[in-house]
Amino acid sequence: MRARVRAGEVDLPRSQVGPNPQHLLTTILGEYLDSSEADLPSAAVVAVLREFDITEASARAALSRLTRRGLVAARRPGRPTVYHLTPQAIAMHRSRMNQFLTFGARPRAWSGDWTVVTFSLAESHQARQAGQAQRHDIRRTLGALGFVRLYDSMWIKPGRDLADAARAMREVLGDAAQGRWSVMSARFHEEDGPHGPAAAYDLAGLAEAYTDFIDRYSPLLASVRGRTIGGAEALIARTSVMDSWRVFAVTDPDLPEHLLPARWPRRAARELFLEIHTALGPLAEARLIEIVAPFWPDAAAWITHFQAGDDATFD
Structure with a gap:
């Protein structure tokens, strides 16, 4: 299913709004509500998610899960x-909103230090099957912390993250009987060579993803600048562009500039995102109030919108 921003003739993929109602509801609450004192009727939640073609049953299920x-x-x-x-x-x-909105704002301060995690698992016949599950758990845990695999049992991350890495490995492997591991800070003689840490990253794929983002949302930016976006379209479009951008804040390793290819497209993608997100904020907020007002009479006193700045804030 696709959501069309008719006034600006921008066709937004529905998948960009969020993979499921729970994710979508979390995004909307994070964008437009900033007080635990606000009373939120369940009927208002149903009405909001209906804007995104979410059924009442699915909306209530998402609320129950949250x-x-x-x-x-x-x-x-x-x-x-x-x-x-x-x-x-x-x-x-x-x-999280501060993380998403400030990501890429300025180059990483670089000391030359990398966090390195190495591990080996017990190789006995009895431990081999358990080791398969442990290896999977290690890879999943380190990946969630932003590490990538340089070699089979050596994972790296730019900067110093020793405490979090050690804590994670301790939780996965426990005592030395299950395996051995080390967490250390290291510097590489050739960071950008074919055997250096930069080789562990698919920078070409990441650059392509940024370029796709720019291509996908440039028509929307033209509509925003032309002031042809209405409130209903603004709420959907702003949610879509945020959900697309937030992926980069999680998956981009934010490598130092000297390791990035020339004409790196992140700055252009960020500027496009921020202009759309900022410009559509008041329209989306007004539309959200309009949707929930029949079920939540004092909604205007509580609903706001998050915006970017030197430090991201609610407006």
């Missing part, structure tokens, strides 16, 4: 149920 995760909580029992964001959710949303 409740189980501790991101939202019921204010009081009964019908209709009223929810609120938990303080933990507010802190998480602020941290």
Whole structure:
């Protein structure tokens, strides 16, 4: 399914809005609500997600999942149920929004240090099957921390992240009977050579992803500049461009500039994202208030929108 921004003739892939209702609801709450004091009726949540073609059953299921995760909580029992964001959710949303909106703002300060994790697993016949699962857990854990594999059992990450890496390896492997591991800080003689750390990254693929992002959203930027985007289109488009950009903040290793290819496209992609995201903020906020007002009369007192600056803030 595709969401068409008709006024500007911009065809946005529905997949860019979010892979599932829970993810989409988390994005919207993070973008437009910044208080645990706000009472959020469940009917308002259903109305918002309906804008994105999410059924009522799926919307309520997403709300229930966020409740189980501790991101939202019921204010009081009964019908209709009223929810609120938990303080933990507010802190998480602020941290993540700052991460997404400030990513790529300035070059990484580079000391030349890399964090290196090496490991070996027990090779006995009895341990071999368990070792397969452990290896998978290690790769998943290190990948989530931003490490990439340089060699089979050597993983690297730019900068110093010794404490987090050691904690993660300790949780996965435990004592030395299950395997041996080391976490260290290192410098490479040739960082950008074919056997250096830069070779561990698919920079060509990442550059292509940035270029695809620019190609996908340039028509939307033209519509934004031409002021042909209405409120309904703004809410969908702003959510789409955020969900597309946030992937880079998680997957781009943010290597120092001397390791990046010439004409690196991240700056152009970031400028495009920020212009769209900033320009559509007031329109999307107004549309969101319009949607939920029948179910949440004081919504205008609580709904806001996150915007970028030197430090990302709610407006």
